[in-house]
Amino acid sequence: MPHLFAGLTPLHTAVLDGNFAAVRLLIRHGADINKQDEDTWTALHAACSEGHVDIARYLLKRGADPLIRTDEGERPLDLVDASDFAMIKVMLEATNKAKKDKGIDDDDDDDDxxxxxxxxxxxxxxxxxxxxxxxxEDEDESDEEEDxxxxxxxxxxxxxxxxxxxxxxxxxxxx
Structure with a gap:
């Protein structure tokens, strides 16, 4: 978790508190959704760390970048609790879409x-x-996308x- 008051914006604080109404209000009034605090966490990092899946979905819909890394190289996905499958699904989909949109191949993403x-x-x-x-060995490999x-x-x-x-x-x- 980020250090207390380490450059936290009001958006970071609202996310960490799980205050969805405040998150919406702040974004509606121009809060920088991808602003990093002194620990280089974004609001999406905070939502993932705290397990606030609804807030994470909202941040993603409003343009939060799931590929932003902290100084330690952590993406928001890296901070998701391994047992939080709803958040895992949301963040895997968002991360993969962002990589595809930016033309990043997993092989090209050497930090990954x-x-x-x-x-x-x-x-x-x-x-x-x-x-x-x-x-x-007998499995037929096809290029068709799986469901x-x-x-x-x-x-x-x-x-x-x-x-x-x-x-x-x-x-x-x-x-």
Whole structure:
């Protein structure tokens, strides 16, 4: 989480507080949606870190850039809790769309994969590869686009997350 008052804008504060009405009001009145605080977090980084999926969706609709990185190289997607599948889906879709719109190929995005393409089929414990399928020599590979599959997105995110682990502070179950 960003340091308290480390250059936080009113938009950052509203997002961190989960105050959707204030977020809308601030954006409607010209708040810079992609402004970074002193820790180089945007409002979208804050929404992802705090699990505010509705706010993240709204920020994205209003032009928040999911590809902006912090000084540590973290995109908003990197700050999503691994068990928050709704946020994972929103951020994977937004990140992939932004990459496509900007003509960024995953292979060209060298900060996105520390192993430079070695072992892109990072296997999970159950033998499932990063794209959600199982390696099979007899499998017919086609270039047709697959239908959306939530399990595939989860697998891709978890494989990505394992390569770019972001330590999170443990949260109390008390509230």
């Amino acid at each position: 994969d520390e192993n430079d393409g070695e072992n892109d089929q990072c296997c999970a414990d159950d033998g499932e590869n990063a794209d959600g399928g199982y390696e099979d 959306y599959d939530e399990e595939t997105d989860k697998s891709r995110f978890l494989a990505y997350r394992s390569r770019h682990s972001v330590p999170k502070e443990p949260q109390d179950d008390d509230g």
